[in-house]
Amino acid sequence: xxxxxxxxxxxxxxxxxxxxxxxxxxxxxxxxxxxxxxxxxxxxxxxxxxxxxxxxxxxxxxxxxxxxxxxxxxxxxxxxxxxxxxxxxxxxxxxxxxxxxxxxxxxxxxxxxxxxxxxxxxxxxxxxxxxxxxxxxxxxxxxxxxxxxxxxxxxxxxxxxxxxxxxxxxxxxxxxxxxxxxxxxxxxxxxxxxxxxxxxxxxxxxxxxxxxxxxxxxxxxxxxxxxxxxxxxxxxxxxxxxxxxxxxxxxxxxxxxxxxxxxxxxxxxxxxxxxxxxxxxxxxxxxxxxxxxxxxxxxxxxxxxxxxxxxxxxxxxxxxxxxxxxxxxxxxxxxxxxxxxxxxxxxxxxxxxxxxxxxxxxxxxxxxxxxxxxxxxxxxxxxxxxxxxxxxxxxxxxxxxxxxxxxxxxxxxxxxxxxxxxxxx
Amino acid sequence: xxxxxxxxxxxxxxxxxxxxxxxxxxxxxxxxxxxxxxxxxxxxxxxxxxxxxxxxxxxxxxxxxxxxxxxxxxxxxxxxxxxxxxxxxxxxxxxxxxxxxxxxxxxxxxxxxxxxxxxxxxxxxxxxxxxxxxxxxxxxxxxxxxxxxxxxxxxxxxxxxxxxxx
Numbered sequence: 335x336x337x338x339x340x341x342x343x344x345x346x347x348x349x350x351x352x353x354x355x356x357x358x359x360x361x362x363x364x365x366x367x368x369x370x371x372x373x374x375x376x377x378x379x380x381x382x383x384x385x386x387x388x389x390x391x392x393x394x395x396x397x398x399x400x401x402x403x404x405x406x407x408x409x410x411x412x413x414x415x416x417x418x419x420x421x422x423x424x425x426x427x428x429x430x431x432x433x434x435x436x437x438x439x440x441x442x443x444x445x446x447x448x449x450x451x452x453x454x455x456x457x458x459x460x461x462x463x464x465x466x467x468x469x470x471x472x473x474x475x476x477x478x479x480x481x482x483x484x485x486x487x488x489x490x491x492x493x494x495x496x497x498x499x500x501x502x503x504x505x506x507x508x509x510x511x512x513x514x515x516x517x518x519x520x521x522x523x524x525x526x527x528x529x530x531x532x533x534x535x536x537x538x539x540x541x542x543x544x545x546x547x548x549x550x551x552x553x554x555x556x557x558x559x560x561x562x563x564x565x566x567x568x569x570x571x572x573x574x575x576x577x578x579x580x581x582x583x584x585x586x587x588x589x590x591x592x593x594x595x596x597x598x599x600x601x602x603x604x605x606x607x608x609x610x611x612x613x614x615x616x617x618x619x620x621x622x623x624x625x626x627x628x629x630x631x632x633x634x635x636x637x638x639x640x641x642x643x644x645x646x647x648x649x650x651x652x653x654x655x656x657x658x659x660x661x662x663x664x665x666x667x668x669x670x671x672x673x674x675x676x677x678x679x680x681x682x683x684x685x686x687x688x689x690x691x692x693x694x695x696x697x698x699x700x701x702x703x704x705x706x707x708x709x710x711x712x713x714x715x716x717x718x719x720x721x722x723x724x725x726x727x728x729x730x731x732x733x734x735x736x737x738x739x740x741x742x743x744x745x746x747x748x749x750x751x752x753x754x755x756x757x758x759x
Numbered sequence: 760x761x762x763x764x765x766x767x768x769x770x771x772x773x774x775x776x777x778x779x780x781x782x783x784x785x786x787x788x789x790x791x792x793x794x795x796x797x798x799x800x801x802x803x804x805x806x807x808x809x810x811x812x813x814x815x816x817x818x819x820x821x822x823x824x825x826x827x828x829x830x831x832x833x834x835x836x837x838x839x840x841x842x843x844x845x846x847x848x849x850x851x852x853x854x855x856x857x858x859x860x861x862x863x864x865x866x867x868x869x870x871x872x873x874x875x876x877x878x879x880x881x882x883x884x885x886x887x888x889x890x891x892x893x894x895x896x897x898x899x900x901x902x903x904x905x906x907x908x909x910x911x912x913x914x915x916x917x918x919x920x921x922x923x924x925x
Contacts, residue, residue, distance in 0.1 A: 432915070524808060524819030527917040550842065553835040662917055667819050675817070682819045692806060692822045694835055697843035697920030704881070705842075 342369050347757040351750050354721035360753075361533040361710045361718070367658035374641050374756050375400025379480070379487040379500050381643035381652060382406050382416055386484065386521040386671060387433060392450055395433040398654050399477065399488050405429050406486060409450040410437065414481065416488035417452045417474040428474070439474075452476045483508050484520060485643070503732065504582040507637040511645040513594040514668060516629035521671035522650075523682055526690030529662045530700040532707035534641075534655040535753075537663060540699060541636050541644040541651060542575060542585045542745030544568040545722065550702055554694040557687075561604055573634075573740035574726035581640025581752025583745030586730065587647075591634025598624045606630065612676045626677050629670065632684070638745055640752050649685060659707055665689040665696070720746045770868040770902065775895050776857055778902045779872060783852050786924050791833040794924065799896060799903045804829055806909050806925060821914070836924065843922030848880035850923055854891065867896045867905070874909070876925070885919065888912050 342365045350357035359366060382397040388408040395406050396419065403419040405428075419427050421441035428439040428448060438455065440447045445458040452474035457463065477488040480497035482505060487497050498505065512520050530537075540546070547568045548555065555563050565571075565588060573586035590597060598621065602610045606627045613623045632648025644651040650666040667685040669678035688695035710718075723742025731737035738744040778797070785794045798804075806821035815823060824832060836844045853875050860869035869892070876887040894906035909925045911918065 526808060526819070526821065527915075528919055529917045530919065553838050553841040556838070556840075557831040557835060679816060683823065686820055686823055687828075690808070690821050691918040692921050692925075694832070697922050698841050700920035701843040701922065708881070 339365060339368060341365075345369075348754055351754040352717075354747070355717035355719050356750050358710045358713060358716060358718055360535060361707060362658065364658045367533075367655070369757065370753075371400050371655065373759065374753070375655065376490045377756060377759075378491065378494060378641065379489050379497050380641065381485060381639070381650075382479075382488050383486045384484055384520070384522050384650065384666070384668075385414070385481060385486060386519075388414060388486075389521075390435075392437045393433075393435050394429065394431075394450070396429060396431065399490065401655060403427065404477065404488065405439070405474075406488075407450045407452075411451075413451065414479055414486060415451055416477040416479045416486070417448075418477070420475075421446055422454065422472040422474065446472075448474050483512050500580055501582070501639070502580060503578040503735070504580075504584070504637060504639055507578070507584050507635065508645060510593055510635075511633055511637060514629045514633060514648065514670075516594070516626045516670050516673060516677075518670035518673040520668050523667040523669040523678060523685075525664050525666040526685075526693070526696070527662065527664050528691045528696065528700060529656065529660060530703050530707075531659055532661060532703045533658060533710075534653050534661040535749075536703045536706050537651075537653050537661055538638070538641065538749055539746045540703065541638040541646055542583050542749075543741075543743075544573070544575075544585055544587055545741040545743075546702065547587075550698045551695050553698070554688055557694055559605055565603075569741045571740070572727050572730075574730040575723075575738050575740065575742050575744040576726070576731040577736040577744055577748040579748075581749045582638060583748045584635050584637045585740070585745055586635045587740060588634030589730070591631065594628050594633065595625070598628065602627055603631070606680075609676060609680050613674055616674065616676075618674075626670070626674060630677050630680050630684070638749070640749055648681070649689065661703075720750065769865060770895060770897055772857060772859060772868070772870070774902060775868050775870055775893070778895060778904070779854050779857075779870070779893065782904070783854055787850050787852055789836075789847060789923065791837055791924060795829060795833055797904050798826065798829065799898060799905045800826055802826065802829075802903070802905045802907075804907050806911075807914050810910055810912075810914050815908070821918075832924070836922070841922065843920050846880075847923040848878040850876055850878045852876040860892075864896075867894060869894050874925075878923070889914075889925070 380399045383395050383406040387395045388406055391410045393408050397404050397406050405417050405419050407415045419429055421428050423446050426441050426443040428441050438447050447455045449455050454469045454472045478492055479488045482497055568587035572589050575585045577583050610623050610627050637645040642653050652664040654662040656662055669681040690696055720743040723738030723744055726737040726739055782797055804824040805815050808819050808821050812818045835841055839845045854872045856873040858871045872891045874889045874891045878885050889909045889911045892908040895902055896905045
């Protein structure tokens with residue numbers, strides 16, 4: 335996109351976001367969507383991949399920055415690049431594979447070839463170009479790219495602050511989240527991809543919404559053993575929601591599972607007894623078994639990073655805006671890089687249990703979000719209410735951070751205030 | 760080895776197709792409890808997320824259900840508390856283009872079928888297409904599903920929430 339409709343840019347978007355509510359047109363107005371793509375998705379750091387998805391030299395995976403298709407590559411010198419997936423000649427996409435290994439992208443139309451760092455390598459029948467044709471000016475368009483703890487982000491905005499600053503206090507939570515690698519390091523284990531007919535911000539809100547969990551996910555909770563069901567009392571476990579700045583927030587749902595390297599002497603939950611026995615039989619010592627088992631269960635919080643990525647308990651939740659009323663979600667499973675096969679198998683089975691188009695949780699979420707979009711067609715001046723919340727428990731949130739109780743809508747308010755800043759900048 | 764070769768009753772394609780069509784009818788009518796009874800105790804119901812997967816236990820799937828998971832899934836879908844399945848989309852499915860594969864044993868038949876499902880909910884109609892691999896066995900005189908793998912042609916691309924059984 336890049337060029338927004340006449341008049342759209344001049345609109346007063348700020349008035350649509352109040353302290354405790356936002357106007358419904360944020361879900362439904364195509365012109366607002368067009369400006370969001372430009373002022374948000376083209377203006378800030380957008381998550382594109384985890385480093386394990388480009389595991390070695392000359393590997394790649396396809397992704398998106400906002401609505402634009404990109405290729406995340408690792409070149410032969412081990413450097414990561416994010417390149418627009420279009421030939422510089424006449425725009426054909428140069429890569430239609432999701433993931434793989436190659437040392438060159440060849441455009442299928444006229445055969446222009448590119449190195450993994452984006453440099454234009456060869457042009458067939460080059461003598462048909464004038465002498466001043468300069469190959470160095472026609473590499474794949476390369477975006478500014480930075481990583482934090484394995485998470486790769488890219489941006490169209492060369493003037494934005496460094497990624498580490500943009501993430502700010504969210505970094506602490508990313509580091510905690512990555513403890514699910516149990517000392518092996520984190521690797522992706524595959525993903526579920528689905529779309530719902532609704533606005534992207536409905537999904538953004540959901541990641542920091544513990545309020546819906548016991549209602550929407552009753553059938554998931556009913557499918558658990560009693561011990562796990564009690565653990566999943568996300569509202570009543572003493573958690574909180576904390577504003578981390580720049581639209582990021584963390585929803586702590588199970589405070590006992592914030593740091594997976596703590597409480598290793600706690601009894602092993604019944605549902606992991608067989609796994610623990612299997613790991614012990616492999617000759618692992620008791621502490622290792624406990625560390626791995628605790629990691630398999632996943633973390634106790636959702637870290638929501640504006641605008642498109644969450645570290646959500648035990649997986650990455652990635653959103654991609656398609657249209658004002660269409661959003662694509664990827665739930666990327668993670669496990670232990672080179673870790674015990676039995677443990678990673680269990681991670682995958684747990685992921686399948688809740689996530690994906692036929693999980694015990696996701697279809698109900700997707701249906702709920704679709705219902706929001708359908709309902710939002712009614713009421714010209716009725717607002718989306720984000721006023722829920724009482725005080726956070728003592729000793730939970732970082733002093734000085736805006737925070738509320740576990741089912742408060744603090745995280746959503748934080749995201750919308752960021753939305754307002756970006757849309758009115 | 761016994762000198763007497765036991766003459767096993769072969770499962771015919773027609774018998775297997777009849778079971779598959781009965782199953783399809785049960786699923787379109789959301790008759791999930793009788794559907795559970797069509798399975799062997801050790802049967803696996805698999806919906807891959809990767810069209811090229813071979814060893815499904817070692818990769819992430821959309822569903823990888825043994826008997827207890829199937830029971831829980833049916834309980835969930837019939838509970839009335841899952842908004843994606845209360846009510847579920849209406850579906851009409853057809854299975855055809857049966858191709859016989861290598862069966863593991865005389866009391867079993869392996870089949871691959873084409874499945875087209877049309878679903879309807881909320882003003883819209885969607886079409887889903889899949890290859891379905893069956894392993895059907897005879898147990899105590901009755902045909903049972905021992906393995907069913909439903910591979911959508913777009914299994915590795917985006918899908919939408921599915922609030923019914925395939």
